[in-house]
Amino acid sequence: MQAPPPCRAHPSCRRSLLPLASAAVEPDVAPLVQRWLQWDRRGASRQRVTQLLEDGSSAQLRELLGSRLEFGTAGLRGKMGPGTARMNAVVVQQTAQGLCVYLEAVAAEQLAAGGIVVGYDGRHGSKEFAALTGAVFASRGHRVALFRRVVPTPFVAAGVAELGAAAGVMVTASHNPKEYNGYKVYWGNGCQIIPPHDAGIAAAIEANLDLWNLEPLLAGDGPYEDDVSTAGLLACPQLSDPWERVSAAYYARLEALGYLPAAEAAETAEAASRRGGASDSGGAGGLSRAAALGALGTPVYTPLHGVGAEPLLQAFRTFSLPEPYIVPSQRLPDPDFPTVVFPNPEEGAGTWAAAFAAASERGARLVLANDPDADRLAVAERSPSGQFRPFTGNEIGALLAHWVWTNFRKRHPEVAPSRCVMLASAVSSKLLGAMAEKEGFVFVETLTGFKWLGNTAMRLEREQGMTVLFAFEEAIGFMLGGMYKDKDGISAASVFAELAAHTYGSGRTLDELLRGLYDRYGFFDYRSGYFITDAAKSRAVFNDLRGGGGFEGRTAVYAKDVAGVGVTSVRDLGTGLDTAQPDGRAVLPWQSGDMMITYGLEGAATLTLRASGTEPKLKYYLEVKGSDAAAAAALADRLVGGLAEELVGLSRHGLKRPATPH
Ligand SMILES: O=P([O-])(O)O[C@H]1O[C@H](COP(=O)(O)O)[C@@H](O)[C@H](O)[C@H]1O
Numbered sequence: 021m022q023a024p025p026p027c028r029a030h031p032s033c034r035r036s037l038l039p040l041a042s043a044a045v046e047p048d049v050a051p052l053v054q055r056w057l058q059w060d061r062r063g064a065s066r067q068r069v070t071q072l073l074e075d076g077s078s079a080q081l082r083e084l085l086g087s088r089l090e091f092g093t094a095g096l097r098g099k100m101g102p103g104t105a106r107m108n109a110v111v112v113q114q115t116a117q118g119l120c121v122y123l124e125a126v127a128a129e130q131l132a133a134g135g136i137v138v139g140y141d142g143r144h145g146s147k148e149f150a151a152l153t154g155a156v157f158a159s160r161g162h163r164v165a166l167f168r169r170v171v172p173t174p175f176v177a178a179g180v181a182e183l184g185a186a187a188g189v190m191v192t193a194s195h196n197p198k199e200y201n202g203y204k205v206y207w208g209n210g211c212q213i214i215p216p217h218d219a220g221i222a223a224a225i226e227a228n229l230d231l232w233n234l235e236p237l238l239a240g241d242g243p244y245e246d247d248v249s250t251a252g253l254l255a256c257p258q259l260s261d262p263w264e265r266v267s268a269a270y271y272a273r274l275e276a277l278g279y280l281p282a283a284e285a286a287e288t289a290e291a292a293s294r295r296g297g298a299s300d301s302g303g304a305g306g307l308s309r310a311a312a313l314g315a316l317g318t319p320v321y322t323p324l325h326g327v328g329a330e331p332l333l334q335a336f337r338t339f340s341l342p343e344p345y346i347v348p349s350q351r352l353p354d355p356d357f358p359t360v361v362f363p364n365p366e367e368g369a370g371t372w373a374a375a376f377a378a379a380s381e382r383g384a385r386l387v388l389a390n391d392p393d394a395d396r397l398a399v400a401e402r403s404p405s406g407q408f409r410p411f412t413g414n415e416i417g418a419l420l421a422h423w424v425w426t427n428f429r430k431r432h433p434e435v436a437p438s439r440c441v442m443l444a445s446a447v448s449s450k451l452l453g454a455m456a457e458k459e460g461f462v463f464v465e466t467l468t469g470f471k472w473l474g475n476t477a478m479r480l481e482r483e484q485g486m487t488v489l490f491a492f493e494e495a496i497g498f499m500l501g502g503m504y505k506d507k508d509g510i511s512a513a514s515v516f517a518e519l520a521a522h523t524y525g526s527g528r529t530l531d532e533l534l535r536g537l538y539d540r541y542g543f544f545d546y547r548s549g550y551f552i553t554d555a556a557k558s559r560a561v562f563n564d565l566r567g568g569g570g571f572e573g574r575t576a577v578y579a580k581d582v583a584g585v586g587v588t589s590v591r592d593l594g595t596g597l598d599t600a601q602p603d604g605r606a607v608l609p610w611q612s613g614d615m616m617i618t619y620g621l622e623g624a625a626t627l628t629l630r631a632s633g634t635e636p637k638l639k640y641y642l643e644v645k646g647s648d649a650a651a652a653a654a655l656a657d658r659l660v661g662g663l664a665e666e667l668v669g670l671s672r673h674g675l676k677r678p679a680t681p682h
C-alpha cells in the first residue's frame with residue numbers, strides 16, 4: 021500500500037494525511053474533511069474527525085465542517101471542538117490571520133502606532149487562543165499587548181482606548197456553559213466591531229485560511245499538540261504586558277465616578293419633593309459617609325468562578341468601600357464552573373444559591389454577582405426579614421441611571437441636560453425614556469448588544485459633543501459614561517455599592533427607591549424569557565411569523581393579534597418594515613433575514629421576538645406601560661400565556677422551554 025501523503029499545512033509538520041479513499045461519507049463531505057485535516061494538527065481533534073469519517077457520519081461532519089462560525093452579538097461564540105463551525109485553535113488562528121490582514125489593509129497607521137491588545141478569561145482554551153492571536157500579529161512584526169493574567173473583558177476595551185491600539189481581542193464566552201468559548205473583537209475606537217468591519221474581517225479570514233508558520237513563536241514538542249509553548253512569543257521584543265498601564269488608567273477613571281462624598285450634601289427628601297424632583301436620600305437630612313457605609317455593612321460578592329474577584333476588590337478600594345465578603349467556593353477562576361449549572365447570573369436561583377447562603381449567614385443586605393468575564397452585574401437585596409429580592413437588568417439600569425443623573429447634575433450644573441445622553445437597547449425597558457422626558461436629558465435606543473450601544477455612544481460623543489452618562493441593556497449590562505465604551509460589571513458593581521450605601525444610609529431599601537422611581541416616571545411591567553432552539557428552527561419560526569411559505573420576494577403577513585390583544589404596529593428588522601413610522605421603514609439598522617420582530621399591542625404593550633446571537637435561544641421581551649400596576653400585570657400575563665404556542669408555535673416547531681423556571 022502506498023504511504024499516505026505528508027501534511028503540507030506546515031513546513032515542519034511530521035504528520036501524514038489520512039487516506040480518504042475508503043471514506044464512506046457523502047461526496048460533499050469528503051473534501052471538507054480533507055481540507056480540515058490539512059489544518060488540524062491536534063491528536064485528539066484529528067482523531068475525532070477521522071473517527072466520524074470512518075463511521076460515515078456525514079451529517080455530523082457537515083455540521084462541524086459545513087459552515088464557519090460567524091460574528092454575532094458578541095463576536096465569535098460557539099462550542100469547542102473540531103471543525104470550522106466550532107471554537108478551536110485552527111479557527112482562532114484563521115480568525116486572527118484574517119483580522120491581521122484586514123487591519124493591515126484598512127488601519128495600517130493605527131496598527132503600526134498602537135498594535136493590538138489581547139486578553140483572555142479563565143475558560144478552557146482561552147489562554148492558548150490568546151497566545152495564538154498574539155503570535156499571529158507578532159509574526160508580522162506588529163506590537164502585541166498581551167495580558168499575562170486572566171482579565172475581565174472590560175480591561176481589553178480599556179486597553180484599546182488607553183494604548184491607542186488598532187484593535188483588541190478578548191477570548192471569552194462570558195456566561196455560556198463550559199463547553200463554549202468565544203472571541204470578542206474591538207475596533208480601534210474601543211468598541212466591539214459592527215458592520216462593515218465584521219463582514220470585512222470575515223472576508224479576510226476566508227482569503228487567508230492557510231495557517232501561517234508560528235512555530236518560531238509557539239514552538240513546542242509538536243506545535244499545538246497540547247498546550248502551546250509561549251516561550252518564543254514571550255521573548256519577542258514587540259510583546260508587552262499592558263496590565264500596569266491599563267489598570268492604573270482604569271482605576272483613575274473609576275475614581276472620578278465616586279459620588280458618595282459629594283452625596284453627603286445630598287438634598288433631603290423634603291427639599292427634593294418641594295422642588296418636585298426625585299429624592300435620593302431617605303429624608304433624615306444630611307447623610308454622612310460614615311453613616312452610609314455603616315448602613316451598607318459588608319456586601320457579599322461572587323465572581324461565579326470567573327475573573328472578577330481581584331479587579332472588584334481593587335475597585336472597592338478605589339472607592340474606599342468596605343471589603344466585600346467573596347463567596348469562597350466561587351472566588352477563583354475555574355473553567356468547569358463546578359458549583360453552578362449555568363454560570364449565568366441571569367439564570368436565577370441556581371447561580372445565586374451560594375451567595376444568598378453567605379448573605380443569610382452574615383446578615384448582609386447587598387449581594388452582587390458578576391458573570392465569569394465580569395462585564396455584567398447582577399444585584400439582589402436581602403430584606404430585614406431575610407427575603408432575597410433579585411433585581412432585573414432593567415431595574416438595576418433604572419437605579420443606576422437615577423444615581424448617575426442625580427449626582428452628575430449636582431456636580432456639573434453647568435452642563436445643560438439637553439447635552440447629556442443615556443442609551444438603552446431596543447429590547448430594554450422604556451423607563452429610561454420616560455426618565456429622559458421628565459428630566460430633560462436625551463434618550464437614544466440601539467439594536468441589541470453592547471457593540472451597538474458602545475458605537476452609538478462613541479458617535480454621539482465624538483460627532484455631536486454630547487456627554488454620555490450611562491448606557492444599559494436588560495441583559496444586566498451597564499456602561500458608565502466616564503469609563504470606556506463597553507459594558508463593565510466591575511465599575512457598575514462599585515458604583516452600585518455606593519448607591520446602595522447612600523440609599524440604606526438614608527433609611528430606605530433599594531426596592532423602595534425603585535418604587536419611588538415608578539411613582540415619578542410611570543409603571544412598567546416587563547417580562548422576558550426564552551425558548552431553546554437552533555438556527556434552523558428559529559428560521560422556521562420567523563418564516564411563519566412573516567406569513568410562511570418563504571417570505572423572500574413576497575409581501576410578509578403578520579399576526580393581527582396575540583392572545584386576542586390587537587396588534588397595532590409591526591417592526592421587522594429582517595425586512596426593514598416599521599408600520600409605526602410615517603414612511604413605513606425601520607429607523608434602527610436592519611439586515612435582510614435578521615430575526616427580530618417587534619409588535620406594538622393594544623394597551624401600551626410592546627412584544628419583541630428575536631433569535632439570540634450568542635446562544636441557541638429564541639428570546640422574547642414584553643413590556644406593558646401603565647399607571648395601574650394590576651391592569652398592566654394582567655395584560656402581561658395574558659400575552660406571556662399566549663405567545664409561546666399561538667405566536668411562536670413552540671410545539672409545532674419543536675422548541676423547548678428552559679428546564680429551570682425563568
Ligand atoms: O455574553 P456577553 O456577556 O458577552 O453579552 C453579549 O451577549 C448579550 C446577549 O446577546 P444575545 O441576546 O444575542 O444572546 C448581549 O446582550 C451583550 O450585549 C453581548 O455583549
Ligand SMILES: [Mg+2]
Binds near residue numbers: 193195391394396
Ligand atoms: Mg459577559
